[in-house]
Amino acid sequence: QIRIRYNDDAVLDEDMRVLRQEWEETGYQLERLQMNPACADAEKAAIYDRIAPAYSLPFQPEPAPKALLTAKDKPKVAILRDEGSNSDREMSSAFYAAGFEPWDITMTDLLAGRITLDGFRGIAAVGGFSYADVPESAKGWAATILFNDRIKDMFTAFYNRPDTFTLGICNGCQLFGLLGWVPWQGLEAEAQPRFVHNDSGRFESRWATVRVQDSPAIMLQGMSELVFGIHVDHGEGKLHFPDAAVREKVVGQNLVPLVYTDDSGVATKQYPFNPNGSPDGFAGLCSPDGRHLALMPHPERAFLPWQCHWLPQEMQGLEVSPWLKMFRNAYDWCVK
Structure with a gap:
């Protein structure tokens, strides 16, 4: 009052x-x-008596030991980008903070034969607007891989190596869908899940709340039931399942590792808590063996507390945010 x-x-x-x-x-x-007037109406209604998000931290986030950061022999991760990509600096920083040796790799480097993926343990495909998202998100990026036999074989070999992992964030997440890397390889194009235009009809840049669910994703082990804020920045983030049987199998195998939630921590489709309208709050997919992970939100933009738009009072003393554990999990998996 x-x-x-x-x-x-x-x-x-x-x-x-x-x-x-x-x-x-x-x-x-x-x-x-x-924008979609229904989404504008939904946001107005939600704001009226909105409460603070109910974050839940089931583990204590810890920075990597300094010895890992100064080690000489580090696992290498390719920070993969193409024309129009962004967030490569943030992605490199997150992996470096976990003990990796990040390499800035462009598609031009691979196409020109200046380097291959052979020496890397991980690929992180970054966010952004590859080829200005024309004709749709990540389609140009996917084409540079799928329509070049040498590059396609290189990526397929990397994907199938049992000692590798991949992470696709935002535009990289859309790329993984178009490559057929998540939820699993071998789906017909007509059945392949992909990411389509947001229900709002516009680009969404928000600080959203998500919950980590049980899944085989190696990068999210030990993080189940984490409820925390994260950056979302996309125009085509709605997860679309053309085949209901594929969606049923995905859910049955726990291949949805992250969901958007309302302020009570409950998975939701309601705008603006769910910024794109994905069913049941789905925010990404992983492979059955857990090595391949595709997420629309940006954990690499929030692995340090000062990057977070809002923190409850009791979490403002954190040295690192819980999202750093994702990258530390990848490191631990590589060196085990």
Whole structure:
């Protein structure tokens, strides 16, 4: 309640939520003109009496020992990018902070034969707007792999090596869908899950809340039931299953490692908590053996507390955010 008095006269005595909606009304009406009006309405309703997200931290996040960072013999990870990619610096930093030796690898490097994937234990395909997302997200990037026999064979061999892992984030996640790397290889194109335009009809850049679920994903082991904030930045993040049988198998095998949640930590399709409309809050997929992981949100942009848009009071003293554990898990898997 907001109360303003002038001398003995009550000038204002009103619910803050009502005043806030009055203040935001012009912006809300503009939003309805430039996006899916139903999503604008949903956000207005959600904001009215929204509570703080109920973060849950089932483990204590710890930085990597300094000895790992100064070691001479580190596992190598290829930070893979193409024309229009971004977040490669953040991805490199996250892997470096976990003990890896990150290498900046462009598709041009691979196409020109300047380097191969043979010496790497991991590939991290970064976010962004490869080829300006024309004609759709990651399609140009996928084409540079699928329509070059040498490059396609190189990636297939890497995928099938039992000592490798892959991580696709945002644009990289969309790439993995188009390559048929998640949930598993061998699906017909007509049945392959892929990421399509957000229900809102626009690009979404938000601080969302997600929950880690039980899955075989090696990078998320020991993180189940973590509920925490994360960056989302995408225009085509809605996970679409053309074949209901594939979705049923994915759910049955626990291949959905991350879901968007509401402020109570419950998986949701409701906008804006779910920024794209993915069914049951699905935020990514992994392979049955757990080595290949594709996520639309950006953990590499939130592995340090100062990168987080909001933290509850009790978590503001964290040295690192819980998302660093993803990258440390990958390191532990490589050196075990």
